[in-house]
Amino acid sequence: MLGRCVSEDGVGADTPWFGQEELDALAEVIASGWVGQGPRVARFEHEFAGLVEAPYAVATTTGDAAIHLALLVAGVRPGDDVVVPSLSAIGAANAVRSVAAMPVLTDVDPLTGNVTAATVEQAVTPRTTAIIVADHAGIPVDLQSIRDVADPLGIVVIEDVGCGVGATRLGRPTGGAAEIATWSFDSREPLAMGDGGMLTTSHAGWAARARGYRGIEGKFRLTDLHAAVGLVQLGRLPEIVQQRRRVADRYRAALVGVPGLRPADDPAWGTGNAVSFWLEVDEAYRLDRNRLLGDLTAAGIASTRGGTAIHRQAPYRAWTPPGGLPGTERFADRTLTLPVSRTLSAHDQDRIIALLHPDQSVRTGSETAIASGH
Structure with a gap:
């Protein structure tokens, strides 16, 4: 799922939250002799569906x-x-091509990074049979407004929750209310298994068909080794999301008043899981996005661009709609991410916040005098 949730290097580098429990779970699977798809995969499916x-x-x-x-x-x-939203991993468009269908790239709201009912409606054609909507950076999309467009036309909405496990929409977990949703569990996700994915659905027939395809195509089968790690991670997930949201809230409180910086925030209809924390940099700030990204990198701080556009990548440049995708381009050109991982100390977060302030001198909620490095 490269591109959805990008890994970090440097201060606050994002590494999986693994411990002795995961090692013990793997050892148990190896000792059992059943390391392919087996009982742990079935249990992981059951527990994840419940979650x-x-x-x-x-x-x-x-x-x-x-x-x-x-x-x-x-x-x-x-x-x-x-x-397909252009502000997404290229894998979404590739998956469409892999079933010999045609991706129609659509724009996003640059304030959220997510598609809207309006951007989706503009992209629908008489041949449209499905819409993929992505919860960018773990922030839930306004799914119901998009269903209001799609359902009367008989178009299936696939929610690409990707790295959004642990987020909520209208008080419920994201993905749970979708007719069909997809998930990722690679090493960059809050629920990390090294690799792995999940399809969830409200239709018994669709679940049966998915299991049938998986049985025919061995490349779709998860192993019990991965599922054993996933079962441990399910227990860790509340703490993982709580920790990330705590870091994100601290950034937001410290940066919300800085001219030219707009921190990511929860939408009115839900809460994100803070898998990453993006920041928009506009003309009012002292540096443009790329120069600020360079300063952060030079300071050893893990930071990346806030998103990439599929329509700017070589395989899909010719698929750009007339007039371009201005919301996607604004988001891709103006945003960057800040580290939120458990390896980020309060001192290092203070240092990041100080670097971002115009005078590079500020006290955080902890009242740490970070301008002087103390």
């Missing part, structure tokens, strides 16, 4: 494999159009 309040869950090798399966079980046929 996100989805009736059915089908584990896969990767998040991209889950999208591929979702397109198949939703009935997408060769030659159909599938709406």
